[in-house]
Structures are given as structure tokens and as C-alpha cells.
Amino acid sequence: MSAGTLATRARRERVLLLTPVLVLLALVVAIPALRVVHLGFTRTELDDAVVSSWAGLATHARTFGDGRFLGALRNTALFTSLSVLLEVTLGTALALLLDRPSRGRGALRAVVLVPWALPTSVMALAWAWIFHDTFGMANDLLARLGLLGEPVAWLAQPATAMAALVVADAWKTTPFVALIVLAGLQGIPAEVLEAARVDGAGPFQRFRRITLPLLLPSLVVATLFRAIQSWGAFDIVYVMTGGGPGGSTETLALYAYQSWFRYLDFGYGAAIAVQGMLLALVLAAVVVRLASRREVE
Amino acid sequence: MRRRPLAAAGLALAIALAAAWSLVPAAWQALTAVKPDAQITSVPAVWVPSPPTAEHVRALWERKPFARYLANSAGIALAATLLCLAAAAPAAAALCRMRPRARNRWLLGLLLVSLFPPILLLFPLYEGVRLLGLVNSPLALVLPYAAFGLPLAVWVLEAGFRELPKEVEEAATLDGLGPLGRLLRVQLPLAAPSVTAAALLTFIASWNEFLLALSFTTRDTSRTVTAGIASVSGASLYEVPWGQLSAAIVLSTLPVVLLVLVFERRISGGLTGGAVKG
Numbered sequence: 001m002s003a004g005t006l007a008t009r010a011r012r013e014r015v016l017l018l019t020p021v022l023v024l025l026a027l028v029v030a031i032p033a034l035r036v037v038h039l040g041f042t043r044t045e046l047d048d049a050v051v052s053s054w055a056g057l058a059t060h061a062r063t064f065g066d067g068r069f070l071g072a073l074r075n076t077a078l079f080t081s082l083s084v085l086l087e088v089t090l091g092t093a094l095a096l097l098l099d100r101p102s103r104g105r106g107a108l109r110a111v112v113l114v115p116w117a118l119p120t121s122v123m124a125l126a127w128a129w130i131f132h133d134t135f136g137m138a139n140d141l142l143a144r145l146g147l148l149g150e151p152v153a154w155l156a157q158p159a160t161a162m163a164a165l166v167v168a169d170a171w172k173t174t175p176f177v178a179l180i181v182l183a184g185l186q187g188i189p190a191e192v193l194e195a196a197r198v199d200g201a202g203p204f205q206r207f208r209r210i211t212l213p214l215l216l217p218s219l220v221v222a223t224l225f226r227a228i229q230s231w232g233a234f235d236i237v238y239v240m241t242g243g244g245p246g247g248s249t250e251t252l253a254l255y256a257y258q259s260w261f262r263y264l265d266f267g268y269g270a271a272i273a274v275q276g277m278l279l280a281l282v283l284a285a286v287v288v289r290l291a292s293r294r295e296v297e
Numbered sequence: 298m299r300r301r302p303l304a305a306a307g308l309a310l311a312i313a314l315a316a317a318w319s320l321v322p323a324a325w326q327a328l329t330a331v332k333p334d335a336q337i338t339s340v341p342a343v344w345v346p347s348p349p350t351a352e353h354v355r356a357l358w359e360r361k362p363f364a365r366y367l368a369n370s371a372g373i374a375l376a377a378t379l380l381c382l383a384a385a386a387p388a389a390a391a392l393c394r395m396r397p398r399a400r401n402r403w404l405l406g407l408l409l410v411s412l413f414p415p416i417l418l419l420f421p422l423y424e425g426v427r428l429l430g431l432v433n434s435p436l437a438l439v440l441p442y443a444a445f446g447l448p449l450a451v452w453v454l455e456a457g458f459r460e461l462p463k464e465v466e467e468a469a470t471l472d473g474l475g476p477l478g479r480l481l482r483v484q485l486p487l488a489a490p491s492v493t494a495a496a497l498l499t500f501i502a503s504w505n506e507f508l509l510a511l512s513f514t515t516r517d518t519s520r521t522v523t524a525g526i527a528s529v530s531g532a533s534l535y536e537v538p539w540g541q542l543s544a545a546i547v548l549s550t551l552p553v554v555l556l557v558l559v560f561e562r563r564i565s566g567g568l569t570g571g572a573v574k575g
Contacts, residue, residue: 010394013476017391020384021447028444029410032421039420097311108312110561112319117557117564118550121507121523126326126546129539137325140342171322176568183569225412232414235507239527253416260420261512273417280414 039270050264059267063275071247072255076276078162079237079251080230080283083169087226088219090170091177098178099185116175124239127168131155138164158248161241165249169236173229177222184218185211220291224284231280252276323550329543330354337540353540354548357529363545365518366525370549373435373521374503377442381450381499382492384443389454390480404452411448415508426513433519441509446499453498453567457491458484494567497560501553522549 043055063069098109115123130137131154142148154160188211196206234253237243243250243258252272259269325344329337330353332346357363392400422441431437461484469483485492510524520528526545529538557564 014391014394017387017476021388021451024380024384024440024444024447025410028422028441029413029418032418032425033413035421035424036417094315097308097315100308102308102312104312106561108316109565110558111316113557113561113565114323114554115319117501117505117553118323119505119507119523119553121505121511122526122546122549123322125526125542126322129329129537129543130322130325132539134340135338135342135539137322137342140340143341171318175319179565179569228412228414232416234416239507253414256416257419257508260423266420269420273420277414277417284412 036270037274039267040274042267042270044265044267046264050266052267055267059271060275062268063271068247068250068255069252069272072250072252072272073279075162075249076231076233076251076253079165079169079233079249080227082162082166083173083230084223084226086166086170087174087177088223090174091222092181092215092219094174094178095181095185098182112178113175115172118172120172120235121239123172124168124236127164127171127236128155128240131164155241156245158245161245161249165236165240168240169230169233172236173226177226180222180225181215181218184215188214216291220287224287227283227287228280231276231283323554326543326546329539330547331544332540334540353538353544356538357541357544357548360541361525361529361545362518363522363525363548366520366522367548369435369519370504370521370523371552373438373442374500376435376439377446377503378496378499380439380443381446382454382496385447385450385454385495386480386485386492387476388447389451389458390476390484392451392455393458400455404455407448407451411445415445419508419512422509423512431513433514433516435519437513438503438506438509438521442503442506443499445506446495446502449498449567450495453491453495454488457488457494461487490563491567493560494563497556497564498567501556501564504553 039052040060041055041057042052043059045051045053094112098105098112102108133139133151133153133156136154138154139148139151143151152160154164192210192214193206196210201209232253233251234257237249237251237254238257241249243254253276256269256272256276259265259272263269328344328346331349331351332343333348333350333352336343336346392403395403418441426432426437465483465487466479469479474482504521505523506521507523507527510521511527514520514524517525517528522545526542526549529542529545
């Protein structure tokens with residue numbers, strides 16, 4: 001057998017081995033993605049039946065004058081920035097703790113991973129119960145600690161409802177950030193930190209000058225993953241607040257869902273989803289850009 | 298090394314706080330699930346139920362086909378996991394034989410796919426499900442769940458296969474094994490830890506999925522736990538049977554909690570292996 005036929009055979013083999021993945025991804029991701037983009041260029045009218053017709057950019061243009069879209073955009077941006085900020089901060093702290101040798105570290109690692117593995121929609125319900133205005137755990141704990149005089153109706157006011165969502169989301173996803181950052185921490189050579197200690201750098205200085213810069217790639221990965229997932233948040237909002245009160249926590253994902261399944265405005269729902277995705281891409285590019293500039297410095 | 302007592306106390310406090318943050322919200326739910334109604338609606342809250350009651354679990358079982366939800370979730374998540382591994386394993390075997398540049402391009406492409414928000418695909422998938430008459434069919438969820446699991450599964454398996462010594466694969470080839478034989482007889486058994494990790498990650502993600510489960514099932518007996526629980530609640534947040542809901546929450550999360558406590562190492566390894574090595 002010549003080298004040429006061997007190479008051809010190897011290539012054919014490789015194509016065959018990759019086929020199942022490509023077929024599944026084409027069916028579930030690529031074709032639907034093309035379809036939703038196409039749908040965004042159509043207009044949906046409800047007559048006796050649902051009628052779709054080509055609309056060019058007209059459906060996309062509707063978002064500009066739509067106060068509800070702008071509100072959803074603002075809510076999504078607020079939810080994403082607050083939750084990612086909180087998660088990356090808490091996740092880094094947790095990672096630093098898990099990195100320290102201590103008794104029962106193995107058990108602690110398992111325990112702190114639990115929230116990550118629980119279904120978001122189900123735990124959103126649990127958090128709605130925790131933030132219940134009269135019988136909830138949040139009000140009870142805060143009252144016992146003397147931090148709260150009057151019980152707060154968390155989910156009934158815009159600002160506290162958003163705060164409750166952010167806390168619930170942080171609870172669920174902090175372990176993910178912690179794992180990524182922990183892997184980064186374990187990649188930092190102990191000698192570097194030891195050298196700095198010998199040179200007289202205190203713990204804070206060591207963290208600021210050595211650990212943090214070396215952790216930057218892990219922090220960027222964690223931020224990127226979390227920001228994109230948070231931007232598309234649906235489960236937690238749908239279950240905990242339903243977008244309320246008064247639309248004050250409605251995210252783009254929720255608005256797209258409502259447009260599709262409640263108002264049967266298929267074209268507009270697609271336009272919302274696609275524009276949301278494009279904005280997420282811009283967001284991701286900004287994060288990567290900022291990070292690479294920091295790295296060059 | 299000598300430890301200052303203050304630092305040791307600080308560390309212990311931090312560990313206690315981290316454990317409490319992770320466990321207290323879940324514990325509150327577990328306590329509510331076995332708390333008599335009068336104690337659920339007491340102010341200030343009664344934390345520890347006395348005596349604990351199985352009333353809510355019983356009521357839940359009578360009011361809702363909850364065992365059916367659990368069985369649906371288990372069946373669908375299991376089928377999705379098997380399908381995902383069946384597709385991901387050959388792909389990972391092909392990737393780990395590629396030149397680094399081509400391989401990295403593939404892995405990056407998969408990473409981008411994994412970042413795709415499901416909401417973007419929801420409506421077109423729904424159209425497809427309707428078109429094929431798959432509303433309420435487990436297949437409507439199995440296929441997407443398997444596909445959503447692929448990127449991470451391929452990453453984890455490929456990393457596992459690449460760690461195997463080259464000689465093993467060469468010996469298998471000399472023994473006349475084709476690519477499928479190598480995969481089934483050599484690579485999968487030797488990379489068993491990676492296979493476990495990929496399977497666990499796919500299973501947990503499928504068990505937890507909500508958006509598609511909510512949209513593609515209309516019949517109560519076809520629902521998975523996540524979609525079923527959303528239907529346990531009353532008309533508004535103020536007439537919710539919290540005891541029953543808490544029981545439902547505990548029952549539906551128990552399987553994943555057990556998986557995490559038993560397989561923490563594998564799961565963390567799989568998650569970070571994918572995200573950090575690249």
C-alpha cells in the first residue's frame with residue numbers, strides 16, 4: 001500500500017468518525033440558528049391563521065421604538081454586570097480558600113460544588129420561597145441578626161427583586177467560577193510566591209502583585225463564560241419573578257419567549273433573540289479586548 | 298509550619314461561612330419539606346420541624362404524577378447521555394490523531410457552539426418538533442440535550458484519549474483493530490475516568506434543563522421534573538403550597554446532589570479540564 005492511499009484512508013476514517021457530531025450539531029444548532037436569523041426578517045400576522053411574510057429589516061427596526069425592548073435590554077445588562085461581578089469576586093475568594101491546605105478540604109470542595117449541579121429552575125423556586133415576604137428565610141435571618149426592622153417584600157419591588165435574582169444566580173454559579181480560578185491558582189508555581197515572601201512582600205502585596213496578574217487568564221475565561229450565560233438568562237427569571245414586578249426584571253430572553261409563545265409574534269421574537277445574541281458577541285469582544293490590553297501592559 | 302492562632306481561627310470561620318452559604322438555602326428547603334403547615338406559616342420562622350411530617354410528600358404524590366416526572370427525567374437524561382457519548386467518542390478519537398493546529402480549530406469551534414444561548418434556538422427547534430409530530434415525545438428532548446452536551450463531552454474525552462500512551466494505540470492497530478475496535482476495546486476502557494466525567498456532566502445538564510422541557514411538553518405525564526415542578530405551584534405566588542413544593546424540590550435535586558457528593562473529583566476535573574487547558 002502506498003503512502004498516498006494510506007493518507008486517503010486515514011482522512012476518510014476521520015470524516016466518518018466526525019460525522020455523528022456534525023449531524024447532531026447541524027440538526028440542533030446550525031439549522032435552527034439559520035432559521036431564527038431568517039425568521040427575524042419576516043413579519044408575522046395573525047389572521048385566521050398565523051401568516052409570515054418577508055419584511056426585510058422592518059421587524060428588526062421595531063426594537064428601536066419599543067420601550068419594552070429597551071427596558072429588557074437595560075435589565076439584562078444590569079443583571080449580567082451585577083451577577084458576574086458578584087460571582088467572580090465570591091468565586092475568587094472561594095478558590096483562594098479551597099487552595100489552602102486545611103482539614104476537610106475534600107469535603108468542602110464537594111459541598112461547595114452542590115449548588116452548581118442543582119437545576120436552576122427548581123432552585124429559583126426555592127429562592128422565591130427564601131425571599132417570601134412573610135414566611136421567607138431571608139427576612140427571618142436578617143431580623144434575627146438585627147439588620148432588618150420591617151420585613152421586606154423582596155420580589156414585589158423592582159430594586160429588591162433584581163437583587164434577589166442576582167443573589168440566587170450568584171449562589172448557583174459561584175462554584176463554577178471557583179473551579180476555574182482554583183485551576184488557575186494551582187498553575188502558579190509555589191517558588192514564585194515563596195521568592196516574593198523572602199523578599200519581604202506581605203500577603204496582600206503577594207496577592208496583588210503576583211497571584212492576581214497570573215490569574216488573569218482564568219478570570220477572563222470565567223468572566224466570559226458567565227457573562228454570556230448570564231446574558232441569556234431565562235430559567236431563573238421566568239420562575240422567580242416572571243419578569244415582574246411590572247416588567248422590571250424582564251430579560252431579553254424572557255421577552256423573546258413571550259413574543260413567541262404568548263403573543264405569537266414569531267418574527268419579532270426572532271428579531272429580539274438575534275439582536276440579543278449580537279449584543280452578547282459585542283460584549284464578549286469587549287471582555288477579550290480589555291483583558292488582552294491588560295496583559296500587554 | 299507554625300500557624301498563628303488568629304489566622305487559624307480566620308480560616309476556620311471562612312470555611313464555615315463557605316459551607317453555610319452553599320448548604321443553608323438547600324437545608325431550609327429540606328426542612329420546609331417535612332414541616333407541618335402551621336410551622337411553615339409561623340413568624341418568626343420555626344426552623345426545625347417538630348414533629349417532622351411526611352404529609353407534603355404524600356399530598357404531592359396524590360396531586361401530581363411525580364414518580365412519572367422523575368422517571369421521564371431519568372430516562373431522557375440517560376438516553377441523551379448515551380447518544381452524546383456515542384457521537385462524542387468517535388469524534389474525540391479522530392481529533393486526538395489530528396495535527397495540533399487542525400485539532401485546536403475544531404476544539405475552538407465546539408467551544409463557540411457551547412456558548413450559543415439555547416433561547417436563540419428555542420423557537421426553530423419548536424417548529425421542528427411540531428413539524429415532526431414530536432410534541433410530548435421524549436425524542437424532542439433527547440436529541441437537543443445530546444447535542445448541547447457534545448462540546449464539553451468532546452473536550453473531556455479528547456483530553457483523556459490524548460493522555461493515553463501512543464504505543465497502546467499503535468499496538469492495537471498492529472493487532473488489526475480498526476478505528477471502532479480501537480475506540481471500544483482500547484481508548485474508552487483506558488480513559489474510563491474521562492468517560493465518567495463526560496457522562497456525569499451531560500447527565501446533570503440534561504436532568505436540569507428547563508427551557509425546552511417547558512416548551513416541548515404539554516401533557517402532564519410527558520413532563521420532566523423541572524417542567525413538572527413549575528406546574529405544582531398554585532395560581533399566584535401567594536397561594537403556593539410551599540410544603541409540597543419544597544418536597545418536590547428536594548426529591549428532584551436529591552439525585553444530582555448524590556452524584557456531586559460521590560463524584561466531585563471527576564466533575565470538577567471535567568469542567569476545568571475543558572475550560573482551562575484550552
